[in-house]
Amino acid sequence: MTPLRSARTLRMLATLALAGTLGACAPHTGTTLATHGRRWFGTISPPRANVLRFNLGAEPELIDPGVTSGQTESRVSRILFEGLTSSDPQTLQPIPGQAYRWEISADGLTYVFHLRPGLVWSDGRPLGAEDFLWSWRRALAPRSASRAAGLLYPIVNAERYNRGELDDSTQVGLAAPDDSTFVVRLRAPTPYFLFLTSYTTFLPVPRHAIETWGRTWSAPGHIVSNGPFLLKVHRQNERLEFARNPRFWDAGNVRLDGIVAYPVDDLSTCVNLYKSGSVDWNPSGYIPSPFLPLMREYSDYVTGEYQGTYFYSFNVTRKPFDDVRVRRALNLAIDREAIARDLLKGTRRAWGRITPSGYPGYEGPPQIGYEPGAARRLLAEAGYPGGRGFPKFSILFNTSEDHRRIAEAVQAMWKRELNVPVELLNMEWGTVQQATVALRYDVTRRSWIGDYLDPNSFLGILRTGDGNNRTGWSDPRYDALLDAAARELDAARRFRLLAQAEKIALDAAVFIPIYHYSTHELVKPYVRGIYHTALDVHPLTRVWIDRDWREHEAIVAAPASRAGRHEARGAPGAPAPSDGRPPAGGAWRR
C-alpha cells in the first residue's frame, strides 16, 4: 500500500462531504491496489485463517429452516443443513444432495428419492428417510406457523393439512417405506419441484434435538445439523461462527475450516468492512445505491441479473383505477429507460413485464413500452381528456432514498404526459405493509423476488385471493390458465400457457413494472467458488481461499475446471467476453 500520499489527501478531502452523509466509505482510489492491470476495492490480503468472513446483512430471526423464509435465514440454513438435492453453485440446477439419485414417474406426480447410505447428523445419529418425513410434516403443521409452507403445497393434501382442514398428517403425500427411500406424491406435475427440494423449508431438522430443547434447539451447544458446517457461536447482532462438519457426507471436499458471518445492517458499514479487509465477501444488497456506479471500475465487483422485479401496483377496488384504460394510460406514460439510465445510472435494467428474465425457454409477452401519445388517448377515452377531472391520488412508498427518487420521477412523468395530480405518500415500512394488505392505497411501490427458477413464482401472486395479490384484481381466465399450466407435463406447452396468463395480467395493467433487479456483490480476488446466480443463492460448501491467487490471475481466462480446483469461470475478476454477453455462469462485470 504505497499510493501517492498527496493524491490520497486530496481524494480524502474530496470524499468527506459524501462520507458525512452516507457513511465513510466513498470509494476513493487512494488505497486501491492493482494487479495485472486490474483494480481492487480495498485490501487484497487473504485472511490468516482458512475462514470465509462475510456480511450477513441482518440478524436471522430464528434458525429453523422449516419455519423461516427470509433471505438471511435461508443463507444460514444452507450453511448448516442440506436437503435431498443441493444446488450447483453456478447454475443453481439441482444436484444430488442427501439423496444421491431419484426417479420421477411418467405422469410427473411421484418422486422417489434414494438417500445416500451412511448419512448421519452432526452428533453421529443416523439420518434416514424418516427424518425428512418428520421435518416436512412439521413444516406443514399449522402450529409450526411456517412462513413458507406454501412452497410445499404441490404435495398431495399439503395445503389442506397446513390450513387446518385436515388433521391427519399421514394423509399428506409423503412416505418413507424404508430408511433410505423417501416418496413424494404431488397433486399436479411440478416441473420445478427439484429446485424446491434444496430450498430452506425442505431441509431436514433434527427431531431428537427439537424434542429435547424445544424453543432453543438451534442454539450453539444444542443444535444438531447435517450440512457442511456446524454452528459454533451465535451472538445476536454480533457474529455467527461456523466450523467444518467432519460428519458431512462430502466433508472431504469442504475446503474451508470455518465461516464467520457478521449481521451488519448498515450498508455503508458493510462496504467499509469489505474495503478494510474485515470481510472477504459482501453479498448483494449491501452496497448503498449511490456507490454502485462507482464500483464498476473495480474487478471485485460482480453484477448480474436477479430474479426480481420492482413495480408499482394499483388498487383496482378504488376509482378511477377500476378502469383498465386508466391503468394502461398510467403504465404507458412512464419512461422506464429514463429511470434506469438517468436515475439509477444504469445499475439496473428498465423492465416492462411481471416476470423477470432468466427462464430458459420462457418467452414472455412483449414488454410495456413508453407511449405517451397512446397514454393520452386512453385517458381521454376513460373520460379524462388532458387529465381534466382526474381525482387527486397518491403513490405510497416506504422510507428509502431510492424509492423517493423513483416516485418523484414517476410523479413528474404522469404530470408531464397526462396532467394528472399525484402526491407522494411516504410511510415507514410496517405501515406501508399494513396499508397494502388492507387495500388502503391508490398506487403503491412493491417488489417481488422469485423463490425458485420458474415464472410461476411470479405469476402465482396475481391469482384470485392470493395473499400477495394485494390489488383487488381477479380474472377467472388468468386463474384457469395457471391451473392448466400446473397440469401440463410438456415444458414448452406449459410455458406457453404461463405466457398467455402473463399477457392477460399485463393487458389488465394491474402492475406497473419499472425495473429488473440486479445483484451487486463484492468478492475478494482470493475467494474462489462464489458466483453470480439468478436467485442470489450461494452454496458455500466448496468455496475456498486461494492463497496463490496472484499467480492464478494470469491464467484466469483459461477453461474452467470443477469447483474445488482453480475457479476460472465466474471467479472474481473473470473478464467479460468481448461480445458483451455474460460468460457461462451468468456473471458479467461492467
Added chain:
Amino acid sequence: MTTYVLRRILLFVPTLWVIATLSFFIVRLAPGGPFQSEKEIPAAARAQLMRTYGLDRPLPEQYVRFLANAARGDFGVSYRYPQRQVREIVSAGFRVSAELGGWALLLAVLAGVPLGVLAAVKRNRLADHAVMGLALAGVSVPNFVLAPLLVLIFALTLYWLPPALWNGPASRVLPVIALSLMYVAFIARLARAGMLEVLGQDFVRTARAKGLAEPAVIARHALPLGVLPVVSFLGPAAARVVMGSIVIEQVFAIPGLGRQLVGAAFNRDYTLVLGIVLFYAALLLVLNLLVDLAYAKLDPRVELS
C-alpha cells in the same frame, strides 16, 4: 439517609407503572404488527402466531397479563427472535452498551476535567481559548458526522483500526472516541465554569493567604467543589451513554441496546420494545438516585430530604 433512599425506591413503583402503561398502549398504536412481511405469511400461520403470543386476546386482558409478568421481570420472548428471551437480549445488549459507554465516559472525565481546570486557571489566555474552541467544536459536530470521519481517516485511509464490529480491543477505539468527544467538550465547559466560581471564593483566598502552593490550592480546595457541576451532569450522562448511542452502534455495527431498540420499534417487536423501555426507565431512576447521594457526599451544603 436510609429513610430518604427507601422513600425514593418506593416512588419507583408508580413511576414505572405509568411508563409501562403508556408504553404498552403507544407501541400498539403504531400501524402494522409484529408478523408482517413483504411476502404474505399464510393466514393459518399468522393466526397460530397470534394465538401463541396471546395477541388474539382482548387488549385489556393482554395489558393485565403484561403487567403481571413485568412485575416479575418476565417480558417473555421477543416476537422477532422467538428463540430468545427479552431478558437475554436486554442483558446482552446492555453489557455491550455499558462497556462502550463506560469507556467513553471514563475518557470524557479523564480528558474533560483537566482541560476544564486548565482553561479556568489560565482564564482568558491562549490555553483557555484553545480549550474552549475545541469544546465548541466537540459540542457542535454531531456524532453521525464525526464517526464516519474517524472511520474514513483511521480505518479506510490509514488502515490502522477496523472500521466496525465488536471484535477485540482495536475495534473499541474508534467508537469510544466518537462517542466521548461530545462529553469531553461538555465536561470541559462545566469544569471550567465550576472552577471559576470556586476560585473566586473566600476560602480559596484564605488557603492562598496561608501560603499554600497554587497546585495544592487547586487540587485540594477548589477541585472537589469545582467539579460538582460535572458530577451532577454525570448521572444523566451515564444513563444516556450506557443505554447505547443508536448512531454509533449503527455505524460501527456494535451489538448494543440502542441498535436493539431501533430494530425492535421498526419490527413492532412489542415485548422487546417494552422490555428495553422499562429497563431504561429503571436504570435512569437508579442512576438519578445515586447522583443525588453522591452530590450530598461531595457538597456538605446539600441536605437530603
